Amino acid sequence: MEDDPEQLDRFVEDLLADRRPERTPLENDDALEARRVAAMLRAARPGATLPSREFGDRLQQAIADAVRARGIPAKEMLPSRRSLLLTGAGSMAAGILAVLGVERLTQRPAPQPWQPAIIPPHRGSWQTLMALADLPDSTPVRFTHGPLEGYVIRRGSTIRALSALCTHMPCVLNWSTLRTRFECPCHGATFAESGTAIGTYGDGTLPPLPPIKVRIQQDQIEIFSV
């Protein structure tokens, strides 16, 4: 059936109302692409991308049931827990941090109070990061300095720096200019520009992003690093 504005709008209305769109057979690739773009745009709207708690819980249980039901053939052997975790750390900042983060995650039910692992460094010195003039207002700028992965943020005359590592597992956060928040590419946690976690995650609220010490010296931004 030839695509037309009314038919496409019905698909859009379904998406906007978060209804499952009707499966209307399409005539050509353009009609499909228009719908794929619509879906992509709909998903870019704030606050829509995390699975609901109910769904998450149900699927976690289904996964556990399915793995146990399938059983594990005796001949199949797994790398040790530690090496498995380390090989999985490709997108993470540091293997050792991954292990720490994962251990914390798997300790249920009582979550441990979170302690910053590296930040701030106990022994360090003030080191130049960038010229103040190069830092735009209100847009967090990513930096890597020694062991620190961070964002430096300017609000008028105020400068702050935050760790760029998600406090769930240490993946490096992205800053979304569209939604003005930090977003974790690994599991979807989000943080406000202040570093505070947005909403709940898993069994509770994630700890805030730890601050990194920062100061301005002679029009240069300096951070406390090693």
Add this chain to the structure above:
Amino acid sequence: MPEEVTEGDPSPDRRRILALRRPSAAGRVDPEHLIWAYQSHVTAIYQYLYSRVGNRADAEDLTSAVFMKAIGSMRSDVSTAELRAWLYRVAQTTLADHWREFYAEATRELEDDIQREGQAPENHEAVGRVETLLSTLPENYRRVLELRFLRGYSIRETARELGLSESNVKVLQFRALNRAGRDRKGTN
């Protein structure tokens, strides 16, 4: 080191996974760890699918399907990175099947996804794709899509905002989505 066990002729995907298997495996399989490894990817796979189908019901069904297929077809002696790669691969084929319900000849999945297989597709790239896409559109196209999708305006509200009739808004939206779809296809 464990022997390779294959029954019959493995599918291409399964052969791939077998080939990926690291030879240094040692120690007992821990089912609880395997469960954890799958579970820790639920949100990421859901987001991957949601950002492509744009509604919760389909995203939930597809996410469940991906995990059940993956668990049923995968060995347990793979690294977390291999498991993740496999989950994304299953997600791609599941998504292609989904779009075939709309258009029987739909076969193409995003090539950037396939090239980056083994890495988690990152959020900022999804967000960046939307931002880039909007920025390349003519002003009136960009505006109608922003109002409708990012701000959630109804057709009537959009019409009022843009000073157009409601049917003109639908036509503008139609042209904007078709143009954006062609642009996106062109860049992949």
